């Protein structure tokens with residue numbers, strides 16, 4: 001599967017905020033070469049091409065995909081284009097690293113799964129938390145049975161002020177608010193560390209109570225490349241309980257805005273032999289000689305570090321594209337997480353628990 005020069009030749013589609021972390025990581029990766037960049041905004045594409053030494057800049061992703069000198073693409077565009085661009089890329093014979101959420105709907109996710117199967121190419125879903133060094137360490141503890149059976153997980157990602165505006169708050173382009181944007185990460189990382197148990201039911205609530213609070217002054221927050229606060233039809237908070245076939249359960253809550261004292265991020269797992277916290281920092285709980293032990297693995301980044309995690313995610317994608325390993329975040333997992341997210345929205349809209357077959 002090695003390419004002509006032994007490197008994976010990469011194109012990046014979408015040159016907004018997150019693309020910088022992809023491009024920096026490709027630049028650091030000795031087995032990758034950045035060949036082309038595409039953005040609807042031609043100046044943005046050209047600026048990134050100049051900065052990262054890409055030979056070509058495009059405004060139409062189809063032109064980029066027609067380039068036989070590209071082996072793989074990162075899809076870093078609005079959520080509503082992920083399925084269309086990923087499928088076209090796979091059909092053009094490219095490997096795909098698709099940013100989260102993989103798609104807005106289950107139907108789209110199923111179409112992407114089909115396209116991966118037809119093409120035989122790699123599609124890695126951008127579940128970047130799976131690639132964090134702290135998660136790699138914790139996975140080794142879990143695989144060695146040190147937590148026993150994980151029967152409960154709890155995760156919370158609350159922003160008191162942080163609706164990124166622009167396409168993020170336009171439901172048509174994003175598919176939803178903090179649930180699909182932030183919930184996707186914390187649901188996925190818990191599900192992955194729990195051993196990807198089969199979902200039996202989902203119950204959720206969404207709230208559109210506070211709007212985007214664009215009037216708040218003197219407090220800065222993450223914004224889309226084309227920030228615009230005038231349109232906002234996504235939820236501002238959501239919560240959910242997900243039940244699994246093995247009896248385990250997962251509780252999550254997320255917000256773009258909430259009357260909370262401060263932002264909060266935690267990810268906690270509880271097993272019958274031990275427990276663990278992934279955030280705010282890696283910690284492993286157990287018992288020894290009739291005493292409770294809270295153990296702190298000594299590692300470079302005890303909390304999520306974006307540079308480290310994107311570096312590891314992209315190195316893994318490059319290795320998968322070069323045929324050296326299987327991706328750690330395959331398309332089937334993208335589909336299952338999309339099912340869970342869609343079920344939370346469905347449950348919130350209907351006021352009922354959604355059962356999976």
Ligand SMILES: NC(=O)c1ccc[n+]([C@@H]2O[C@H](COP(=O)([O-])OP(=O)(O)OC[C@H]3O[C@@H](n4cnc5c(N)ncnc54)[C@H](O)[C@@H]3O)[C@@H](O)[C@H]2O)c1
Pocket residue numbers: 013014015016017018019038039040041044059061075076077078079081099100101126128166167181223224225226
């Ligand atoms: N993994 C993470 O932690 C993480 C963090 C932020 C964003 N993301 C994801 O990355 C994606 C992009 O988010 P962002 O924050 O960079 O948004 P952004 O608005 O800053 O950038 C998106 C860019 O995509 C371009 N674009 C949109 N449709 C396009 C098309 N059809 N062809 C070419 N270019 C197109 C836009 O012009 C814009 O420059 C989203 O799916 C988002 O969910 C992931």
